[in-house]
Amino acid sequence: MLIITGGSFGADVARRIARGREATLRHVDEPAEETYALVARHELVLLAVWRPYIELARGIDEACFAHGRPWAAAEVSGTTLTCGPLFAPGSGKGCYNCLLARADARQRSGDRTRALRQAYAADPALGPGGHSGPMAAIAAAALAETAAGEATGRFRKIDLLTGSVLETELIPRHDCARCRPPSADYVPTSRFIDTMVPQLERILA
Ligand SMILES: [Zn+2]
Helix, strand or coil: CEEEEEHHHHHHHHHHHHCCCCCEEEECCCCHHHHHHHHCCCCCEEEEECCCCHHHHHHHHHHHHHHCCCEEEEEEECCEEEECCCECCCCCCCCHHHHHHHHHHHCCCHHHHHHHHHHHHHCCCCCCCCCCHHHHHHHHHHHHHHHCCCCCCEEEEEECCCCCEEEEECCCCCCCCCCCCCCCCCHHHHHHHHHHHHHHHHHCC
16 A cells, blocks of 8 residues: 655654555655656555645545555644545545535635635645644544545544544535546456455555
């Protein structure tokens, strides 16, 4: 698997997931095009980051879709840790753009979100520094479970201040061409179910 990390949180999550498993580690600050090129050589892609990296995540989503690779992220944003969902090309269970669109639709403070994204995009060092071990342990466990592919589309949002966990499901956008393919015999679907799931089970065993 390929694990792309950002911040001490991401490094800790990657260390926990990679323990005893074969994993390629990559940092968010390394050239994005080279990171995308690595996607084709790995069966599973994980992103573990201490703050949102929206453009990078979009690029990973594109590369994974192009190569039929499943991927998932553990991302801290403010006081919320989001783990999953597993974006599985051809599953019809939603892509990263669907997730962003749903999040934007839920948030009334659209201006604040936009301002935050611009600030994050402009300053690679901006974000909440530091993390706790249990926080990384929760993220690693949730990410490993998500990546096992048993509940594609489902994900968790953990409030880091209260410890409350929201389990929810990504509903794909009706107008997302990728998630609502017009053709019923879309090949990557069967490829994911027949090939990827057993492989993921083996990788994460
Ligand atoms: Zn989509």
